[in-house]
Amino acid sequence: MSPDVLAGISQASGFLVLLSTVVGVFLGLTVGMIPGMTISTGIIVLLPVTFVLPADISIALLLGLYVGGMTGGSFSAVLLNIPGTPSASATALDGYPMSARGEAGRALGIAITSSFIGGMVSFLCLLFIAPLLAEVALSFRTEDMFALVFFGITIICSFAAQSLVKGLLSGVIGLAIVTIGQDPVMGTQRFTFGQVNLLGGIHFLTAMIGLFAIPQLVSNLVESVGGAQRIQTKLQSVLPRMSDLRAIRMPVTIGSLTGAFLGILPGAGGPIAAFISYDYTRRISKRREKFGEGTVEGVAAPESANNAVTGGALIPMMTLGIPGDPVTAILIGALIIHGLAPGPLMFTERGDFAFGLIFSFFWANIFNFIIALTALRVLVKLLATPRSLLMPTVAVLCVIGSFALRNNFFDVYVMLFFGLVGLAMRWLDMPVVPLLLALVLGVPLEENLRVALTSSQGDISIFFSSPIAVTFLGLSALSIIWSIRSARLRQRSDPPSSKESSP
Amino acid sequence: MRRRNIIAALVLLALGAGYGILTSQLPTRSLPDTPGPPFFPWINTIVLLALSATLFVQGFVGANGPVPTGSEGRLRATWALGVFVVYLVILPGLGFLLATTPFFAALMVLFGERRVLRVAAGAILGTALLYLLFRHGFGVFLPTGLLKGIVP
Numbered sequence: 001m002s003p004d005v006l007a008g009i010s011q012a013s014g015f016l017v018l019l020s021t022v023v024g025v026f027l028g029l030t031v032g033m034i035p036g037m038t039i040s041t042g043i044i045v046l047l048p049v050t051f052v053l054p055a056d057i058s059i060a061l062l063l064g065l066y067v068g069g070m071t072g073g074s075f076s077a078v079l080l081n082i083p084g085t086p087s088a089s090a091t092a093l094d095g096y097p098m099s100a101r102g103e104a105g106r107a108l109g110i111a112i113t114s115s116f117i118g119g120m121v122s123f124l125c126l127l128f129i130a131p132l133l134a135e136v137a138l139s140f141r142t143e144d145m146f147a148l149v150f151f152g153i154t155i156i157c158s159f160a161a162q163s164l165v166k167g168l169l170s171g172v173i174g175l176a177i178v179t180i181g182q183d184p185v186m187g188t189q190r191f192t193f194g195q196v197n198l199l200g201g202i203h204f205l206t207a208m209i210g211l212f213a214i215p216q217l218v219s220n221l222v223e224s225v226g227g228a229q230r231i232q233t234k235l236q237s238v239l240p241r242m243s244d245l246r247a248i249r250m251p252v253t254i255g256s257l258t259g260a261f262l263g264i265l266p267g268a269g270g271p272i273a274a275f276i277s278y279d280y281t282r283r284i285s286k287r288r289e290k291f292g293e294g295t296v297e298g299v300a301a302p303e304s305a306n307n308a309v310t311g312g313a314l315i316p317m318m319t320l321g322i323p324g325d326p327v328t329a330i331l332i333g334a335l336i337i338h339g340l341a342p343g344p345l346m347f348t349e350r351g352d353f354a355f356g357l358i359f360s361f362f363w364a365n366i367f368n369f370i371i372a373l374t375a376l377r378v379l380v381k382l383l384a385t386p387r388s389l390l391m392p393t394v395a396v397l398c399v400i401g402s403f404a405l406r407n408n409f410f411d412v413y414v415m416l417f418f419g420l421v422g423l424a425m426r427w428l429d430m431p432v433v434p435l436l437l438a439l440v441l442g443v444p445l446e447e448n449l450r451v452a453l454t455s456s457q458g459d460i461s462i463f464f465s466s467p468i469a470v471t472f473l474g475l476s477a478l479s480i481i482w483s484i485r486s487a488r489l490r491q492r493s494d495p496p497s498s499k500e501s502s503p
Numbered sequence: 504m505r506r507r508n509i510i511a512a513l514v515l516l517a518l519g520a521g522y523g524i525l526t527s528q529l530p531t532r533s534l535p536d537t538p539g540p541p542f543f544p545w546i547n548t549i550v551l552l553a554l555s556a557t558l559f560v561q562g563f564v565g566a567n568g569p570v571p572t573g574s575e576g577r578l579r580a581t582w583a584l585g586v587f588v589v590y591l592v593i594l595p596g597l598g599f600l601l602a603t604t605p606f607f608a609a610l611m612v613l614f615g616e617r618r619v620l621r622v623a624a625g626a627i628l629g630t631a632l633l634y635l636l637f638r639h640g641f642g643v644f645l646p647t648g649l650l651k652g653i654v655p
Contacts, residue, residue: 048637048641048643049641051641051643052641052642052643053641165554165557165561166558168550168554169515169551169554169555169558172547172550172551175547176522176544176547176551179543179544179547183540183543185540186532186539186540188529188530188539188540190529190540190544191525191544214587217583218580218583218584220614221579221580221583221613222577222579222580386616387614387615388610388612388614388615388616388625389611389616389625391610391614392606392607392610392611392614392625392626392629393607393629393633395587396603396606396629396630396633397633399590399591399594400633400637400643400645403645404637404641404643407644409591409595412591412594413591416588419587427507428507428508428511430511446543449538449543450538450542450543453538453542454537457536457537458536458537458538459536
């Protein structure tokens with residue numbers, strides 16, 4: 001076993017790190033469970049805390065919340081037929097009917113067990129694939145990195161939007177925003193309007209808080225998702241029976257592998273993985289007609305898939321610095337604040353930390369399983385937390401979070417500005433995820449593009465001379481063509497509607 | 504949704520044009536055949552204008568998708584945003600404790616809490632707890648404002 005792996009295990013198993021993982025999981029289960037709160041919102045609320053904590057503790061806390069949130073979403077999906085997170089939407093299809101006929105405990109037990117297996121499969125993928133991918137990525141030249149980041153942006157836009165034009169527009173607006181401040185190659189001031197506060201550019205975490213939390217608060221007011229929820233169903237034992245465990249073997253295998261694979265693709269995310277797994281499991285099932293009426297297979301497949309996405313999504317984040325969803329984007333931000341840049345060099349320069357992160361993810365899955373099974377009854381009572389207390393707390397935490405970043409009120413105003421931008425985008429049915437991810441990927445995109453063109457003296461054929469760059473550019477073209485095609489098919493079959501999925 | 508798309512496209516076209524004008528004023532690099540600081544913003548300008556124009560055209564020829572429906576909550580949301588703006592304006596001067604307490608209370612009311620005692624207790628305790636946690640627990644330098652020297 002390499003010294004980095006051992007150092008990583010030791011880092012992730014320290015008392016304070018384990019404690020923060022437990023706290024993160026507990027908060028994640030709570031946040032995921034409460035309708036109207038997403039994992040992204042939960043992580044935003046935790047951000048100011050992570051600024052002042054050491055990097056290993058912060059990351060363990062955020063990973064715990066990420067893993068716990070995915071499982072927590074299924075609780076309200078099963079008990080109330082209201083998915084706590086978009087990733088739990090597919091779980092409600094069979095989970096709620098089970099709950100309605102008095103099998104809520106059984107459904108939740110299956111959901112928790114499947115989440116655990118999905119999470120562990122994705123941990124193994126992360127442990128074995130991430131170091132290999134990082135090693136491959138070390139040989140990437142600037143033109144390859146440009147093509148890779150470009151691919152990341154196109155695939156995100158295509159996944160995140162019902163309308164490709166709006167998805168791309170959202171991404172381009174993000175790319176325009178990252179040009180504010182000093183340019184990454186020469187340090188020239190751009191679009192700063194003489195404002196000292198804009199010299200360092202707009203911090204994407206500030207933008208993120210505004211883009212996600214403010215529209216979330218407003219939508220809770222507008223849509224009036226209801227006050228405190230009370231569970232009518234009595235919970236019996238949540239420990240799965242042997243017969244159920246046998247029945248979910250295939251659905252969990254499908255869900256875990258699908259989730260881990262789709263998690264690696266930027267933008268695919270939990271909801272897509274959950275629905276694909278559910279659909280595929282239903283197709284191959286011998287009792288497919290029972291799906292939708294409350295089958296354990298229908299709960300197991302999406303639940304294993306959405307938890308398997310978490311580990312998958314960490315692979316491109318850690319090895320390439322490309323976030324697959326808002327949560328991994330925030331994790332990148334949290335790492336950067338602590339002076340750790342995710343990317344291929346992370347495994348060579350801070351291998352101990354990289355493996356520490358991977359093993360914190362392992363512990364997060366273990367604790368998630370234990371806490372979810374043992375504290376389910378307590379957790380469910382938290383559904384009764386009054387919204388009138390919860391939402392003002394979230395609002396104040398948004399202000400603290402953006403202020404704490406640089407102890408600066410300017411960032412708080414920037415947060416509010418992005419909140420209004422987020423609201424305007426919601427009004428236009430324009431997805432915010434491409435904008436956010438463009439804020440993360442914009443700088444490496446410009447930097448690699450300009451460095452590559454400078455080294456080739458402006459000759460764009462440099463992007464077609466490397467097989468890696470050609471592959472990624474080809475994939476980008478395919479991703480755009482596929483999006484246009486599926487948008488047309490959708491227009492023919494369905495009336496247009498849009499629901500952006502973010503964890 | 505069509506009308507919204509047209510409005511959005513027009514706003515984005517204006518933004519794109521403004522961004523382009525600002526880009527044209529950026530300093531260029533003297534080295535030949537190398538991209539300078541305006542290079543990337545120019546690409547953004549062109550793509551932004553092209554996509555905005557596409558959205559504008561789609562506004563006329565595309566399908567008229569459903570417009571998200573509103574509700575009585577919209578008025579409360581507008582109030583909440585107004586309260587938020589006022590809060591951010593008074594926060595630096597009044598300080599965290601004095602500004603956050605009424606803000607917290609106002610949001611509690613907007614989120615449906617009508618019992619005065621609960622609102623008062625929630626706002627005072629919530630604000631105090633957050634202040635103690637972040638100022639003294641995590642060392643975030645939350646402003647004390649008018650209470651400088653009175654509260655730690």
